Amino acid sequence: MLKLDRRVVVEGVGTALLLAAVVGSGIMAERLAGGNAAVALLANSLATGGALLALISAFGPLSGAHFNPLVTVALALRGSFPRREVPAYAAAQGLGALAGVVIANLMFGIAAIDFSTRARGGAGQLLGEVVATFGLLSIVLACGRRQAPGAVAGYITAAYWFTSSTSFANPAVTLGRCLSDTFAGIRPADAPLFIAAQSAGALLSFAFIRWLNPAPEAA
DSSP: OOOOOHHHHHHHHHHHHHHHHHHHHHHHHHHHHOOOOHHHHHHHHHHHHHHHHOOOOHHHHHHHHOOOHHHHHHHHTTTOOOOHHHHHHHHHHHHHHHHHHHHHHHHOOOOBBBBBOOOOOSSSHHHHHHHHHHHHHHHHHSSOOOHHHHHHHHHHHHHHSTTOOOOOOOOHHHHHHHEEETTTTTOGGGHHHHHHHHHHHHHHHHHHHHOOOOOOOOO
């Protein structure tokens, strides 16, 4: 296993690449779709799912490829990840997300930081985030490591479509997407409730998987 400092760098780089894929594909899709929101969402979801599959497959053996503070916390609570390493991973994921969005903005000729004005709120979208995060965490906690890349990528691709929020399911992703006033963005004012809904979904998932009582993996 890599030393902590190298695993933290891998988490940061992986999260940055994930956000560059999410936001960059959103910008490209919006520009090429000619105003067709369904086509734009299809392109955005496929690009995100493909990026997740590749990143988790490549970086999973190096850092675990969490790319999500809620995944890190859930694995630590379960005993599959050292609790003392949670702050370092969460910091790397947050900074990586911000860096990935800035890079995506710059690639497409947008200001590095362009706060989103895209409203995402209401009870329906918050419930969507609870459902999206519950499903994601349940898959992460239930899957073996070999099945995780395909399962996570497939779920997120599908959840873009079946959840009202288009499935952020990640506090780092949510904060990062505040910095891009594009198809993939979210208003900073809407982010706190999204993160609260994600946390609720994660807690429900952890309780559900704990009730099922699968054998925890070794840390």
